[in-house]
Amino acid sequence: MLKLENITVRFSGLVAVDNLNMHVQEKTIHSLIGPNGAGKTTVFNVISGLVKHEGRVIVDGKDITKVPVYKRVNYGLGRSFQNVIIFKYLTVLQNLILGYHSHAQYNHFDEIFSTNNYLKTERKALLKAIEVADILGIKGILGLYAGTLPYGYQKLIDVGRALMSEPKILLLDEPAAGLTEKESDIFKEKILRVKSEDVTVLLVEHDMRMVMDISDRITVLNFGKKIAEGTPAEIVNNEEVVKAYLGSSAKEVKENE
Ligand SMILES: Nc1ncnc2c1ncn2[C@@H]1O[C@H](COP(=O)(O)OP(=O)(O)OP(=O)(O)O)[C@@H](O)[C@H]1O
Ligand SMILES: [Mg+2]
Known part of the structure; x- marks a missing residue:
């Protein structure tokens, strides 16, 4: 449903996204996680056409790299x-x-x-x-x-x-930020319901309980670089991810299983 090919974003000297390649499969919930400043929102801005970048953005087989922001809604x-x-x-x-x-x-x-x-x-x-x-x-x-x-x-x-x-693909940037635990549980159910309507979801979220519960796949960014990709189980057990980002929350997630 969505392919990012060799995406690089530079902000006057800072490389915010570093040669990112990513595939989001149709009708899945795919999460993009990583520490503050890792480049997640910047990736969303690339997909929406809001920042200058290198590389290509392909939605449902169509190259939309050069499509202006306001027309991207027509591509789903x-x-x-x-x-x-x-x-x-x-x-x-x-x-x-x-x-x-x-x-x-x-x-x-x-x-x-x-x-x-x-x-x-x-x-x-x-x-x-x-x-x-x-x-x-x-x-x-x-x-x-x-x-x-x-x-x-x-x-x-x-x-x-x-x-x-x-939309064929819905980008959600930190939907659970500022929500209580109960609200965030409700939100989780809503996202699953959206998926059941055959909408592909790309989710940026720091609430690891939500991410691990509902994601089909997870991509992890650190300093703009992809450091891991896989199922929730693979990600919580990935040493580099735990070191760079998950830390103690990985333990918590595992204990809850
Ligand atoms: N318009 C901009 N101009 C200059 N630098 C920017 C701009 N937008 C983002 N950055 C920088 O790019 C890096 C990535 O920022 P981004 O907002 O994508 O991170 P993020 O992963 O979404 O973080 P958070 O989890 O805090 O939302 C940061 O170092 C940020 O300061
Ligand atoms: Mg952000």
């Missing part, structure tokens, strides 16, 4: 951000529908005169929002103002908005 890319961006004074439903705009096929003429084309698109957006809310279990709060909801829900809305564009 959806993304949520490390810092939640939702509209507090809009309802949950309105926030979701904003994620649909890239699919909207009408122009101002259609809008002003409420043409059939406009009404059809509006109806489709509404149906899609209800479907997405159903997947995420937030149907009951569609009418509430997003700003009044607990942080965990705001993060879900962010994911929901990305799902509105019907």
Whole structure:
């Protein structure tokens, strides 16, 4: 579903991503982990087209390296951000529908005169929002103002908005950051549900309980370089990974098994 080939990103002297090669298989949850500053968000920015880089990005067999940011959604890319961006004074439903705009096929003429084309698109957006809310279990709060909801829900809305564009691959940057243990467990279930809808998920997350529980595969970055790749069991037992990143949390994960 996603292939990164020889990706290198330089920021004035600093090599943030160093010749990264990575394959994400279709309909899997693939996690990208590593210490702070390892280059994970930068990899997401490469995939979304937000930073200059060397190498190629291939989504579902198509080379999108030169495709501008705003068109990448048409190639099946959806993304949520490390810092939640939702509209507090809009309802949950309105926030979701904003994620649909890239699919909207009408122009101002259609809008002003409420043409059939406009009404059809509006109806489709509404149906899609209800479907997405159903997947995420937030149907009951569609009418509430997003700003009044607990942080965990705001993060879900962010994911929901990305799902509105019907992505083939969803990039999640630290969805569990700032969540309580209970919220993070709920979130885990939602990500599994998204996967069951045949969406491929690429996850950046420091919550190792979540990563080890739901990932099919894990890639580990350290100083921009891939230092390991494998199943959760292979990763917790990899000495280099434990030394560079997991430390005591590897022990904890193993003890919990
Ligand atoms: N726009 C930028 N300009 C200059 N340096 C940057 C820029 N973005 C990131 N960096 C640097 O690149 C490196 C990788 O940063 P990145 O944000 O990708 O790390 P990360 O793995 O996502 O870390 P975290 O877990 O803290 O989110 C860091 O050293 C960071 O300071
Ligand atoms: Mg980051």
